[in-house]
Amino acid sequence: MLVIGIDPGLTTTGFGAVRKVGSRVEVVAAGVIRTDKDLSAARRLDGLYRDMTELIADVQPGVMAVEQVFMNRNRLTATRVGQASGVVMLAASLAGIDVFEYSPSAVKAVVTGDGSASKAQVQQMVARRLGLAEVPSPADTADALAIALCHMQSMGNMVGRLTAVHGGRR
Amino acid sequence: MLVIGIDPGLTTTGFGAVRKVGSRVEVVAAGVIRTDKDLSAARRLDGLYRDMTELIADVQPGVMAVEQVFMNRNRLTATRVGQASGVVMLAASLAGIDVFEYSPSAVKAVVTGDGSASKAQVQQMVARRLGLAEVPSPADTADALAIALCHMQSMGNMVGRLTAVHGGRR
Numbered sequence: 001m002l003v004i005g006i007d008p009g010l011t012t013t014g015f016g017a018v019r020k021v022g023s024r025v026e027v028v029a030a031g032v033i034r035t036d037k038d039l040s041a042a043r044r045l046d047g048l049y050r051d052m053t054e055l056i057a058d059v060q061p062g063v064m065a066v067e068q069v070f071m072n073r074n075r076l077t078a079t080r081v082g083q084a085s086g087v088v089m090l091a092a093s094l095a096g097i098d099v100f101e102y103s104p105s106a107v108k109a110v111v112t113g114d115g116s117a118s119k120a121q122v123q124q125m126v127a128r129r130l131g132l133a134e135v136p137s138p139a140d141t142a143d144a145l146a147i148a149l150c151h152m153q154s155m156g157n158m159v160g161r162l163t164a165v166h167g168g169r170r
Numbered sequence: 171m172l173v174i175g176i177d178p179g180l181t182t183t184g185f186g187a188v189r190k191v192g193s194r195v196e197v198v199a200a201g202v203i204r205t206d207k208d209l210s211a212a213r214r215l216d217g218l219y220r221d222m223t224e225l226i227a228d229v230q231p232g233v234m235a236v237e238q239v240f241m242n243r244n245r246l247t248a249t250r251v252g253q254a255s256g257v258v259m260l261a262a263s264l265a266g267i268d269v270f271e272y273s274p275s276a277v278k279a280v281v282t283g284d285g286s287a288s289k290a291q292v293q294q295m296v297a298r299r300l301g302l303a304e305v306p307s308p309a310d311t312a313d314a315l316a317i318a319l320c321h322m323q324s325m326g327n328m329v330g331r332l333t334a335v336h337g338g339r340r
Contacts, residue, residue, distance in 0.1 A: 042259040042269035048259050069249045079239045082252015089212040089253065090219050095243050099212035 001155075002028060004061035005148025007140050008088050010035060010044055010080035013052070014140025017059045018130065018138070018148045025152065027130050028086065030057050030141045037100045052091040064092040065151035067143065102150050110150040122146050136159040171325075172198060174231035175318025177310050178258050179237070180205060180214055180250035183222070184310025187229045188300070188318045195322065197300050199229050200311045210251065215257045221260040234262040237320035238271040238314065271318050280320040292316050 007014035031049045035044035066089060069081045092099045093102040102110075109115035112125050123135040123142040129149055136150040177184035186200040202223045208318035210280040220328055228307040236259060239251045262269045272280075279285035282295045293305040 040269065041271065042263040045256050045260045046263035047262075064254050069252065078248070078253050079255075082239065083256030084217050085249075086253030086256030090257050090260070092235045093212040093216035101211065103326065111206065135286075 001062045001152075003151050004059060004064050004065045005144040005146065006064060006085075006088050007143040007150065008066060008081060008085040008109065009076060009083045010142065011037065011043065012138070012140050013048060013084060014138070014144035015055060016136070016148050017061055018145065018152060020152065021045045025130060027132070027136075029055075030136055030145055032138060032140050041083065045071065045083055048084055048093055049087045052063065053095070055158055056091060056095045056097065061097060061108030063101045063151065064089075064097050065147045066099060067100050067107065067147050068131065069155070069160050073117075074092070075145075100154075101148060101153075107146050107150040109144050110153050119133045119143075121154055171322075172230065173228070173234045173272065173318045173321050174199075174234050175314040175321065176234060176236045176255075176258050176318065177313040177317060178236060178251060178255035180211065180254045180309070181308065182310050183218060183258065184308070184314035185314075186306070186311055186315030186318050187227060187231055188315065188322060190322065194321060195300060195319065197306075197315065199225075200306055200315055202308060202310050213255065215253055218254055219257045219261055222250050223265070226261060226265045226267065229269060231267060233321065234259075234269045235265050235317045236269060236271050237277065237317050238273045244255070246307040270321055270324075272317060272324075273279070277316050280323050281316050289313075 002017055002019045004015060011034065013033045017028040018025050019028055029063040029070055033048060035047045066085055089099050096105040108117045108122055112121055121148060124145045126142055126149060127135045130145065136145055172187055172189045174187040181204065181205045183245055187198040188195050189198055202276060203218060205217045226304060236255055259269045264334045275285045278287045278292055284289055296312055296316045296319060300315065306315055
């Protein structure tokens with residue numbers, strides 16, 4: 001199962017696609033989508049939507065995990081992040097892909113085992129899990145990979161629990 | 171010029187399209203788009219996007235005016251309103267329509283002359299301006315019509331000012 005993680009934003013949207021290969025998790029694609037600051041918000045959402053649709057067609061993820069907008073920020077920024085996440089989720093839905101949303105604290109808790117971990121701790125854990133020599137850059141890419149790992153691990157735990165309940169093994 | 175006003179929401183999105191006929195402003199279309207509460211957020215955004223795209227194709231507005239998300243609400247509600255507004259603005263942009271955003275206080279100030287007017291005062295003014303016997307219902311429809319009127323009046327004022335500056339007459 002290929003999971004694409006998304007850290008949405010109107011200016012910069014991070015993405016990171018990962019897949020399980022044996023016991024390892026490897027990065028399939030990672031980077032950012034940027035929009036032109038000189039355009040109107042609607043045109044920037046349009047650009048983000050088109051780029052995201054193209055990315056989904058290229059990467060062919062089986063599922064999308066999106067960071068849920070965190071509203072304790074500057075008001076206009078929060079609005080713009082909400083609009084960007086809406087457009088990203090739409091692109092996934094129109095491509096027939098299921099979308100899961102995770103709060104920032106859930107991502108921290110699942111990836112590091114500590115819901116109050118620092119951004120740096122999360123990024124270092126992402127690099128370690130993915131066997132990367134350095135923390136992925138820019139930060140939006142590392143955040144997106146953390147979200148993808150969070151989903152993969154959450155699903156893994158669920159399968160583990162279900163397996164335990166049913167007494168089976170995979 | 172046909173203006174469509176939008177009061178975005180994931181559960182209910184109000185719309186109201188108005189046009190100037192001589193010195194009067196008349197309602198061309200007004201109502202709400204609702205989404206199924208049993209679906210995931212992504213699927214609901216998908217439904218909203220499809221319905222909005224169809225509405226734009228039917229009504230053929232020249233411009234869209236959207237209420238800017240007001241963030242002083244319940245966090246998850248604010249996130250969902252942001253996502254809905256993003257999808258609505260995207261539908262307009264993909265249809266080649268310019269989008270203008272207005273804050274709730276700007277709408278109140280332009281429509282009633284008082285930025286701190288009550289919701290009821292705004293709705294009564296909307297009914298009066300549009301020559302309606304009653305306040306449009308549900309409230310999302312009345313709010314959407316207020317946003318459309320706000321845009322029409324803002325543009326009218328601007329044309330008025332430009333005309334004054336250039337010493338011309340229309």
